[in-house]
Structures are given as C-alpha cells and as structure tokens.
Amino acid sequence: QKEVEQNSGPLSVPEGAIASLNCTYSDRGSQSFFWYRQYSGKSPELIMSIYSNGDKEDGRFTAQLNKASQYVSLLIRDSQPSDSATYLCAVPEGVRDMRFGAGTRLTVKP
Amino acid sequence: DVKVTQSSRYLVKRTGEKVFLECVQDMDHENMFWYRQDPGLGLRLIYFSYDVKMKEKGDIPEGYSVSREKKERFSLILESASTNQTSMYLCASSLMGSSYEQYFGPGTRLTVT
Numbered sequence: 001q002k003e004v005e006q007n008s009g010p011l012s013v014p015e016g017a018i019a020s021l022n023c024t025y026s027d028r029g030s031q032s033f034f035w036y037r038q039y040s041g042k043s044p045e046l047i048m049s050i051y052s053n054g055d056k057e058d059g060r061f062t063a064q065l066n067k068a069s070q071y072v073s074l075l076i077r078d079s080q081p082s083d084s085a086t087y088l089c090a091v092p093e094g095v096r097d098m099r100f101g102a103g104t105r106l107t108v109k110p
Numbered sequence: 111d112v113k114v115t116q117s118s119r120y121l122v123k124r125t126g127e128k129v130f131l132e133c134v135q136d137m138d139h140e141n142m143f144w145y146r147q148d149p150g151l152g153l154r155l156i157y158f159s160y161d162v163k164m165k166e167k168g169d170i171p172e173g174y175s176v177s178r179e180k181k182e183r184f185s186l187i188l189e190s191a192s193t194n195q196t197s198m199y200l201c202a203s204s205l206m207g208s209s210y211e212q213y214f215g216p217g218t219r220l221t222v223t
Binding site: 034042043044045046049088090097098100101102103 | 143150151152153155158168200204211212213214215216217
C-alpha cells in the first residue's frame with residue numbers, strides 16, 4: 001500500500017507569517033499532487049494542484065514539488081486567522097484511487 | 111462549479127437499522143467515492159465506483175455495501191448499523207482516472223446509538 005505522510009501538527013504561526021506544510025509520498029510513479037483545506041466540521045475543498053517539479057503559485061499559496069525526493073509542500077504567505085484549518089495532501093494511487101495524508105492542523109494566531 | 115450533494119447533513123440511527131446514504135453529482139463524473147473520516151485516522155476509502163453498476167472495495171468495506179444504478183448517484187448502505195460506524199461520511203466524485211482532483215460533498219455526520 002502506498003503511503004502519504006504528513007506531520008499531524010498542530011502547527012501554530014502568528015498572523016502575517018509564512019506557514020509551511022510538508023508531505024512525503026512513497027509511490028515514485030505519482031504524477032499529480034493535490035492540497036485540500038478542511039475547516040472544522042466541513043468537507044475538504046481543493047486549493048492547489050501541481051503536476052511538475054518546481055513551484056506553482058496561486059495568490060498567497062505556493063505548492064512545491066520535488067519528485068526526486070518524493071516531497072511536496074504548501075507554503076502560505078501572509079497567513080491569516082481564516083487560514084486556520086486542516087490541510088490534506090493527496091496523491092493518486094494506481095489508475096483510479098487517491099491516497100490522502102492524515103492532514104496537518106494549522107492555527108494562525110492573531 | 112462542481113456540485114456534490116449528500117442526502118443528509120446529520121443522521122441518528124439505532125443499532126441494527128439499515129441505513130442509506132445518498133450522493134448525487136451534477137458534473138457527469140465517471141468516478142464516485144465514499145469515505146469515512148474519524149479523528150486521528152484521516153480519510154479512509156470505503157468503496158468507489160468508476161462506472162454505472164461497477165464498484166470496487168476500498169480499505170474498509172466491511173459492514174458496508176454500495177449501489178450505483180445511475181451515473182450521477184452513488185449510495186452507501188449500512189446493512190446493520192453498529193455503534194462503531196458512528197462517523198463523518200464523505201462522498202466525492204472525479205473524472206475518470208486517478209490523476210484528476212476529487213470534489214467532495216458536504217458530508218453526513220452519522221450517529222448510531
């Protein structure tokens with residue numbers, strides 16, 4: 001069974017700081033990677049996807065992928081209290097399934 | 111916008127009851143999934159379906175069955191509910207192939223007493 005590992009946290013950062021969330025995966029053949037945000041009591045929502053090595057930026061969010069190290073990260077710049085949530089890393093497994101990490105809980109303190 | 115809806119947000123059932131959870135998506139997605147989410151255990155796949163009348167077991171299928179008679183609808187059935195099936199149940203859908211992102215419904219919080 002392929003694994004997706006995340007530090008469960010909690011990760012606490014002050015408002016305005018950069019939050020760095022990390023994810024490692026075991027399947028070297030993985031080609032696409034996703035970050036989901038889940039607020040307490042709500043369902044996961046997709047916030048970023050990345051398919052090639054390097055960085056992908058979307059507003060305050062940057063996804064970083066290093067396939068050689070089997071490592072994907074999410075940076076949140078100028079963190080806001082509204083960013084407080086659990087962030088799930090997801091990596092496709094096989095031809096149909098998706099493997100989710102357990103999630104990292106982020107708290108942004110005003 | 112992709113829309114995935116689930117029949118109930120909250121449900122309370124008694125031990126031994128048969129429970130139906132329904133999920134409908136409006137984006138013509140081929141794949142549909144049922145997960146349960148418990149604190150500390152993350153998302154665990156129960157079943158998924160890649161076509162009408164097709165289904166495959168996920169990581170924890172015991173005690174559950176599914177039905178997909180129409181492309182847009184995927185039902186999860188608890189044949190005889192037990193207290194250890196108290197959980198948040200999440201439905202998701204995606205285009206064919208695992209490389210596509212999954213879109214989630216709002217979830218059903220099921221309590222079995």
